[in-house]
Amino acid sequence: MKTEADYYALFEAYRAGGLADAERTALEHRLATDSALARRLHEFEELTGTLTAYGRRQALRRRLQTIHANMLAEQTPTLDLAKVAEQDERGEQFATGQAPRPMLRISRTEQKLRSFWQGHRATMMVAAAVAVLAVFTTLLGLEMYRNSQQSTSSRYGYTMLRREVERIKRDQRSMNRAINQIDGTTPTERINPGKFSGTGFALTADGYLVTSYHVIQGADSLLIENRARQRFRAEPVFTDVAHDLAILQITDKDFTGFGRLPYAFKRGQSELGEKVYTLGYPREDLVFNDGSLSARSGFEGDTGFYQISIPVNPGNSGGPLLDDRGNLIGVVSGRQMDVQSAAFATKSSYLMRLVDSLSAAGSGRPYNLPRYNQLSGTARPQQIRKLQDYVFVVKVYE
Amino acid sequence: MGKGQPSYTDEEFMAAIRRDDDRALAQLYRLHFPMISHYVLQNSGTDDDAKDVYQEGVMVFYEKVREGSLELSCQIKTYLYAVCRRLWLKRLAEKTRFGGSLDDHEPFLETGAEADLERAEERELQLGTMAQALDLIGEPCRSLLEGFYLLDKSMQQLTDEFGYTNADNAKNQKYKCLVRLKKLFFNQYQESN
Numbered sequence: 027m028k029t030e031a032d033y034y035a036l037f038e039a040y041r042a043g044g045l046a047d048a049e050r051t052a053l054e055h056r057l058a059t060d061s062a063l064a065r066r067l068h069e070f071e072e073l074t075g076t077l078t079a080y081g082r083r084q085a086l087r088r089r090l091q092t093i094h095a096n097m098l099a100e101q102t103p104t105l106d107l108a109k110v111a112e113q114d115e116r117g118e119q120f121a122t123g124q125a126p127r128p129m130l131r132i133s134r135t136e137q138k139l140r141s142f143w144q145g146h147r148a149t150m151m152v153a154a155a156v157a158v159l160a161v162f163t164t165l166l167g168l169e170m171y172r173n174s175q176q177s178t179s180s181r182y183g184y185t186m187l188r189r190e191v192e193r194i195k196r197d198q199r200s201m202n203r204a205i206n207q208i209d210g211t212t213p214t215e216r217i218n219p220g221k222f223s224g225t226g227f228a229l230t231a232d233g234y235l236v237t238s239y240h241v242i243q244g245a246d247s248l249l250i251e252n253r254a255r256q257r258f259r260a261e262p263v264f265t266d267v268a269h270d271l272a273i274l275q276i277t278d279k280d281f282t283g284f285g286r287l288p289y290a291f292k293r294g295q296s297e298l299g300e301k302v303y304t305l306g307y308p309r310e311d312l313v314f315n316d317g318s319l320s321a322r323s324g325f326e327g328d329t330g331f332y333q334i335s336i337p338v339n340p341g342n343s344g345g346p347l348l349d350d351r352g353n354l355i356g357v358v359s360g361r362q363m364d365v366q367s368a369a370f371a372t373k374s375s376y377l378m379r380l381v382d383s384l385s386a387a388g389s390g391r392p393y394n395l396p397r398y399n400q401l402s403g404t405a406r407p408q409q410i411r412k413l414q415d416y417v418f419v420v421k422v423y424e
Numbered sequence: 425m426g427k428g429q430p431s432y433t434d435e436e437f438m439a440a441i442r443r444d445d446d447r448a449l450a451q452l453y454r455l456h457f458p459m460i461s462h463y464v465l466q467n468s469g470t471d472d473d474a475k476d477v478y479q480e481g482v483m484v485f486y487e488k489v490r491e492g493s494l495e496l497s498c499q500i501k502t503y504l505y506a507v508c509r510r511l512w513l514k515r516l517a518e519k520t521r522f523g524g525s526l527d528d529h530e531p532f533l534e535t536g537a538e539a540d541l542e543r544a545e546e547r548e549l550q551l552g553t554m555a556q557a558l559d560l561i562g563e564p565c566r567s568l569l570e571g572f573y574l575l576d577k578s579m580q581q582l583t584d585e586f587g588y589t590n591a592d593n594a595k596n597q598k599y600k601c602l603v604r605l606k607k608l609f610f611n612q613y614q615e616s617n
Contacts, residue, residue, distance in 0.1 A: 031599035038599075073606050074573065079547070080554045081574030086486060090479045093450045097457065145468040 030066070037070045184325050186240040186270075186360045188224045188422070189308060189341030225306040225345035225358070226250065226274065226420040228284045229381070230394050233276040236377060237344030237420045238359050239265045242272050249421040250276060253312060253414055260420075264384055269330045269376045270359045272344075274420070275390070287396035288412040289346070292353040293378050298322060302334055304358050304371075305410065306345030307419045314410060315342075317367070319355075324370040325362060331370045332356050338369045344420060347371045352401020352409050434500050441489045453482060456501055460508045467512065477515065481508040484544045494540075510541050550613065557608040565601035572598060 039045050040053055057064050132140070143150075224241030228234070235250065242248060242262055250258045258281055260274040296302075296319055303316035317336035324331025334347065338361055347356035356371035385393050401409045432440060432448060440448030457478055464474035481504050488494035496503060558566055568586065571577045579591045579598075588594040 030603045031596065034599040034602050035595065069606060069610065070602075073602065073609060076550055076554050076609070077569065077573040077605075080551050080558075081570075081576075083483065083487075083551055084574060086483055087479065089446070089449065090453065090482060093453045094457075094475060094479070096450070097454050141465075141470070144465060 033063075033066060034070060037067055041071075184360055185340075185363055186238070187308075187338055187340045187343035187358065188222045188238070188241045189339075189343075190222055221424045222422040223307065223341055224343040224420045224422070225341065226418045227305075227344075227346040227354075228287055228416040228418075229273065231284050231287055231396070232391065232394065233281055233283065234263070234391075234393060235260065235274040235276070235418065235420075236346075236357060237272050237274060238357060238372075239267055239270045239272045240359075241344050241420055242274070242422055244424055245422040247423045248274060249423070250274070251419040251421060253417075263390060264380070266376075266380055269372050269380075271357060271372055271377060271380060273380070273384070284416060286400075287416060288400040288409075289348060289352050289354045289416075290396050290399035291378055292349070292355045292374050295322060295373065295375060296332070296349055296353075296355045300355075301350045302336065302347055302355065303406070304336055304338070304342065304345045304347050305413060305417045306338070306342035306358065307417075308339035308341035312414055312417065313339075313342075316406075317369075319349075320368070325360070328370075330376050331359065331372055334358075334369050334371055335367050336369050337367055342369075346413075346417060347374075348401075348409070348413070350406075352399050352404070352413075434496070437500060438489055438494075438496070441486060442492070444490070449486065452500070453478075456504050459501065459505060463505070463509065464512055467516070469512065469515075473512070473515065477508050477511045478504075480511055484540060487544075487547075488540060506538070507541060510538060553612045554609060556612055557605055560608050561601065561605055564597070565604060568594075568598055569601055569605060 036045075036053065040050065045053065057067060222241065224237055226235045226237035226241075229236045242265070245262075248260045248262070250260045258276045258278045260276045263273045263275045265272045298319055298321070300319040301316065302319050303314060305312055305314055307313070315336045315338065317334055319332055320335045321333035323329050324333055332347070332355070334356075336347075336358075338345075338358055342358050343360070345358040346354050347358055349355050353374075355374045357374070357377060358369065358371045361367075361369040381393050381395065384390075401412060404412075432451060437448055437452050441452070457474075460478040460481065461471070461474040464477055465471070469477075484507055485494070485500070485504060558569065561569070564586065568582060571582050571585065572579070577585075579594055582588075582598075583591045583594040586594065586597075588597065
């Protein structure tokens, strides 16, 4: 019996063609009949075939490695920049006999950075895009936020006191509805309450009025409404943005005049600590508030304004500020949010100066300012009773 | 290509490689390496990756040409590009770092390279198993077999080298080693299949 190794010797001789004719035909005959032997031969061939292929593959790999190494060695000056940079630093390029070539020098860190960039280019671009988007969104958002802040007319803690009527209108509607439910009567005429409202008061007997500039800012049309719900159409004659003043004139044909004004305008400045009060329309009804003159300068030291310690609300803007003797000393303008009861009023001296310059310009009807103060010496309730017919709601339609 | 080296057309390359012309192989290798290197570097590979992928690609090409079984329907350049591209894709998938599409800077055509590669992979697996079997077989056998089959030494040389008394002894030893290798090889091959 032959061992497997003996068979292998036989196969090798067979494949190498080293068998005698008789032996070969005998083997071929056996291969044709004995399938186990045939399989053994097949395995032997696969084994030696794989072995030689493996050998060839390794030889080829070595050859390619040599080729690659040669190629790198040849291309060193252009390909392996880091090495060249090193060489340059050591100043050895002359020793190798190569002429120094002008070339791009790339340090090792830069090479690393470059490969990093190559690898993460897409990611970084996405990140950059997101960052840019975020920045612009933030900026836009801030801008919008600031705009919305300004539209409520508050700036740096300063609040203008014109009243947004929309909210009140809603309240009124719900109230009307409630009343309807109780009475079962049809609602009274629906009045368009306008978009904003403020307070105004008479400047002359023949139809000039004063209010704050910010009340009528951006107005399409203005309506003046007195305590008896009488309405007059008015239009601005002159505005002074810096001192927050506006002079209106009633344009209705059937308007005859206010009658004689009970108060006089003070041309000088008032003293600190004066008792002052105001009337205004922060709601649908006339509201009285009083306090003292607490400073002779306004918000951030503005000398055109007084600081007064009167609790004022949106809607009080443009209201008259009077002292104890019934002199008109200012026009309520705004308040500071972050300070306890600090309201501001334009000084009447500025109003007077404005009126004087308008008269001097001589356009429109002359300004006949009231000369005599009918209020001095009377008690405050009497003063107010006389005064209340000259204080108006200014309704602004945009 | 300067430096006084001959430049070949694709047909000349094929003919020269069939003759196993070393210079032609080196020439071919140099000619197309920059393309593959650029491609691999563009797609988050390193210089070493480029070298490995390219050498593997060239090996596939070379072996196909030597076997005479390559039917080239396009330029050698395109064939190499297709093979290397495929190989690099596989590598990237193995690294699992790869999530996007690749930047192709050469037109990628249907070259038959894909099918060739599948066969080459099968071959690769076989050769890998052989390498493992050779590692496992142990020392005298390994050197003997490597000497005879890989390094093409004659039996007489090996007899002298290993200190056998005569060539027949060496031969017998070789056959025994072959039997052992056979067992190892077919066991491993079946396992990995």
